[in-house]
Amino acid sequence: MLSLALLILTAAGVVLPILAAAVAASRGASEPAVPVPTPLGAAIPLSALGLTWRRLRDVRTGRGPRVLWLGEGDSTRYSRAFRLAKAPLYDAGYSWGTVERSGGAVQPVCWEDPAQGDAVAVDAIAAAEASLAEDDRRLALEEQRRRQAEALDAELNGDARRGDLEALRQSLRLKAWAWSKRKREVAEALLREPDGANGAPKAATAKLARDLVAEVEAAIEAVRVRVAKDPARDWLARAEDPDVRMAVHYAVKLLTDMDRDMASLDNGVGWGRSHTHAGHVLASLPELSVIEATNALAAVWRHRKQLRPEVRARVFGSEQA
Template structure:
């Protein structure tokens, strides 16, 4: 009797639900949907702070199980966010670490604590995004303020800066022989720069141009002072006292300087030699030669006399030529 009762109960447990489902279907009632499994890693946003988050594994730690995530992509925004909102991000498990296939490179990671629930991570991302937005506003305001200050400063000092750049162009044009190749390259780059606020040259460019012109002028003056104080060419002194000789030898220095376009950087037997190039160009650029300066010119031109026409040499050196 007991076995028959058990069999009836079992039959009812199988058949009755089937019958109930058939009745429900006949009445148009929807079937009960099976429960879908929770998506893996739904506890943290899969995209946030400029990165795509990827779950690697579950790790058992001394504080319980943690889901270990890595953030793929450019970490620039995450870096800023971590600096601005480190507290809430760190509390939600976000930090920096290494992972497989990263070659030991530190990258954004997240140690997800399932016991905290989704909201902790969402709140951390929201706080970080708010901090980034506030920082963007601060940066934009600072840029606007700097731009206004630069425009005002250009209005006050623009003319002086333009004068510095014009002086640079003039020095290159008139005293180009006194400029080294490196300085000429720097000067060309300064002159090619786009103007700053208000159409004025940048303050740093104008300052460098002014300093370079001053350096070249100082170098020229140093050569002139050395020539004036050097008495090693006293044997030419008597000839240098003749005004016609001074004019003729001055013209000869200009001829040799015109030939010396390479500033003696190439040994081609044309123009000045390396020993006389700088001094020769300085003497040629002077409006006229003093007696002491003419003695140096006589000595220098004599060393390069093969490049000067014989009849012109006789005007300078007489029958000695």
């Protein structure tokens, strides 16, 4: 019944004015202009710029009557088109606004001016699509150039970057004691990074690998410098004996092998917290200088009870040390 009533009202909206004009003419009155009802279809393209346009209502504005349309769907393409061809779209009534319970969110809208006719909206959409196509060509060309540049860069620098990643692997393997948990996690994530062009590591990945290795080496060197600047004088004379230096180096390595937890547990095994970093650094050296052996003797003395009597005898001159 409701549909039938709407049909009758719609027909009346068209037929009655015509009948009224005919009656007026038969009575000798001047014929009034017959109003044409606003179509339920569209003067704007109903599907344009990735959106579906839905007619909301007729609005009387300070610039005259307008028909308000709402663009529904993913507005990504519309946003890009509006940036590239704002002038023609804006002239045709396209813009952004808050309507229909949007919660304040800005949505694509069109304030259609019925007096402009269909051509304005159609031409604006055509201009926007042309701008999008041109921008697509530009982006494709930029991507092509970027890939070519990456390929050339990988050819020129790929071996050096592979070397940076290999140096990182070696440092993690051979100097694990010098890597903090945070640095280790970053390094392991880097080693899982997919390669770039031509199977070469990406430039950013290689640079970060170099930086991490450099930081770890700097930390190791800082310990060596600190050890060299603070010799324990009580052990200096003994450290001048080459056999003692070899013996204490061996003792340092034994304690370091036991120090798997890097003194994180108070278990009396391996180095204590005050010596763990220096102990690992000294153990990693190919040999000890007199100053380094002096500090090694002082550190081992604090942990000598973990060593076998014969090792203590070689290091300190007595099994009862």
